[in-house]
Amino acid sequence: MAAQEVVPAPREPEDVLGDVARAVLGPGAHQVVDLLDVLEGVPRTEVDVVRAGDDLLPRLAHENALDRALRLARAALRPGGLLVAAVPELERLRRLRPTAPPPRVSGRGEQRQVTVQLWDWDSDGDSYGLEVVQLVRGRGTWEVATAVSTRHRVLTAEQVADLLADAGFVAVQRLAPAESGHPLPVWVAVAPR
Incomplete structure (x- = not known):
């Protein structure tokens, strides 16, 4: 009987962001919150990681x-804490304006799910409508x-990079998908000590 190849299950993007944070902060328990929670005022104490x-x-x-959200994220982090954010880079696509x-x-099998995105670009290419089904x-x-x-x-x-620096973050770094394991570039920014 031939050995079967073991294919690891795909990882959720949030898990990958957590993995990036753990790689930077080291082992141990880290308090992680989502940026949306920060915007709603959920963390009442400083946290280790804010992810987006x-x-x-x-x-x-x-x-x-965005400026306000990044300042609030910075304020929610303990000194040395991290903002970890996945950000699509669509600058090169604005000329082509693809629809999806x-x-x-x-x-x-029966657990299969399909996610479809539909894009509707503004005439200047600087913004787009996004429908996710x-x-x-x-x-x-x-x-x-x-x-x-x-x-x-x-x-x-x-x-x-400029927005993160303007919000008071230091050691701002962009990780390519091959470096982070996330399908999009991941930004890591440190709250100053």
């Missing part, structure tokens, strides 16, 4: 709320599980 998922920074930028990336498929297997067919719509601003790597 894939579309949050571009959405906050479109809402003209490939669908993302997860799970197997998640399909799940129903009774012999596909059903829409969730659908959300937001607007995003295209952020360049230089803009992200």
